[in-house]
Amino acid sequence: MSYIKSLILYLLHEVRSRDLFIFIAILAIYKLVSELNQIRKLPPGPWGVPFLGYLPFMTSDRHLQFSDLAKKYGGLFSTKVGNQLIVIISDYKLIRETFRKEEYTGRPRDQLTNIIEGYGVINCDGRLWKNQRKFLHSHLRSFGMTCMGKGKQNMQLRIMREVNVFLRNLCRSEGNPLDLNSPLALSASNVICSIIMNIRFHLNDPRFQRYTHLIEEGFKLFGGVMQYVNFIPILGYLPGQQKTKQKIEANRAEMAQFFEEIVQEHRKTFDNGNIRDVVDAYLQEIEVAEEEGRTDELFEGKDHNRQMHQIIGDLFTAGMETVKTTLQWAVVFMLHHPEIAKQVQEELDQVVGRHRLPNLQDLPFLPFTESTLLEVLRRSSIVPLGTPHAVTRDVQLNGYTIPKDTQVVPLLHAVHMDPDLWESPEKFMPTRFLNSEGKVTKPEYFLPFGVGRRMCLGEVLAKMEIFLYFTSLLHVFDISVPEGKELPNLKGFSGVTITPESFEVCLTQRPLENRDFEFMSDEPSHFRSTGSH
C-alpha cells in the first residue's frame, strides 16, 4: 500500500502534466479497445457510454426497462452497467434450457456477497450451496413442505393455526379501514418461524418489531446508493458509503445476536430423538458431522454457527416477504375485479359450504379459485428478475461467449407479459388457466418460482400458504375499498420484490353457519409464543 502511495507521489512530482495526460489517454484507449473486443463476442444490446456503460440510463423499474429492451434486442441480449456485464434472457425456452446447467448456478461477486461472505443458501455458490440446498430440501420436506401425505397435513395444521389468529385479528377491525400489511407480515412470519425455530410472535412483541425493522432497513440500505457500488466499486470509498457499510454490519451483528439466543435455547433442550425444526436439524447435522470428522467438508471450512444464523435469516426473509406480497397483490386484484372475487366466493360456498373454512383437500374441486391464484402469480411477477445468477466459468450461449462472473438474469416478468404467449397479458383473466373442460392447466412458460437448479426452495409451502390465506379471507369477508379512497395502482413499487403501494381495505364479515370456527375462539396454545398479547 505504501509502495503504491510513494509511486503516486513520485508520478505527481516527477511526471509533467502533459505526460500524465498521455498516460491516462493510452490507458483509456486500451480499456475501450478491450471493451469493444469483449462486446463483439456478446449478445447484442445497448452499450450506453464508454466506461459507465448503460448505468446513466438505468431506472429503478429495471424489470420494465429490461422488458422494453427485450422487445428491441430479442429474447437474449446483453449490456454493461459500470464494470458489470449482464446477460438478460426473456425467451422462456432458453431460460429453461440455460438455468438447468451447473455453470449458471453462481452468484455475482457484489457488495451483498462481500458482506455475507458466502454464508447461507441464497448468496452462496459452489459446493457449500449444493450441500446446504440438499440438506434444506430434505429437512423442509420432512417438516411438511411436500405435496403428499402426513407431511402435507402437518403443514396445513401449522398454517391454519396462523390463519385462524389472522382472521380473528381482522374481525377486530369491525369494518373500519385497515392496512393488511402488518397482520400479513406477522402471520406469514409466524408460519416460517414455526418451521425454522418453533416460535411465534405477537404483533406487539418488541423483538419481532425490531427484527422486521432490521430486515426492512437492510433492504433499504442495500437498495439505495449501495447498489451503485456494485457497478462502480470505487464509490465504496466515499465517506457516506463507509457509514452505510458500518450500519449494515451493526444491524447484521444485532440479528446474529438474536439468532444466537435462539440457537442457545435449542442447544439446552436439544433431543436427538425429537427434531422440532430447522435449527434442531442443523444441530443434529453438526453433531453427526463432528463425530465422523467431516464438518470441514460439509461446511467448506466455514463457521457453522454463522452458517446457521444466515440460513435462519435467508429462510425468514425469502419465506415471509414473498408470501405477504403475493397475498397483498391478490387483494389488490380482487379490489379491481369484484366480479372475480364474487365468483371465487360462490365456488367456495358451493364446494366448502358455509360451516367450515377451506382446506387443501378442497383444492382439486376449486378450479376457478386455483386459476385466480395462478393469475395473481403471473400478473404480479413479484420476483421479476429472479435472483441474480452468475456464470462460474466462460460459457458458450447461442454461439456467444459469456465470460466467467457475468450476471445472467432470467427476465420472468417479460415471459409473463409476452403477448405472443398470453392473450392481452395486461388483463387480469383467471380463465386463461382453464382448458375447454374447465380444468386447470399451467403452460410451460408460467415461471413465478423460477426454473432450474436454483429455482425457489419454498414453492410447495408458498402455494399452500397462498391458497389457505386467500380462500379463508374471501370465505369469511367481503373486501372493499374504503369510501372516498382510490383503488391501489397496479404498477407497484420496485424493491427487492415488486410490492403494491400501501392501501387500506374495509372487511365486512359474511354470514357463517357454524358458531364454532376456531378463529372465533381463544388463541390456540400449540406454540411457545413470545411477547404479550
Ligand code: HEM
Ligand atoms: C409466492 C411466493 C414465492 C415466490 C413467487 C418465490 C419466487 C422465487 C424465485 C423467482 C426465486 C429465484 C429463482 C431463480 O432465480 O432461479 C426464489 C428463490 C428462493 N426462494 Fe422463493 N418464492 C416464494 C416463496 C418462498 C418461500 C415461502 C420460501 C421459504 C422457504 C422461499 C425460499 C427461497 C429460497 C431459499 C430461494 C433461493 C434458492 C437458491 O438460491 O438456491 N421462497 N424464489
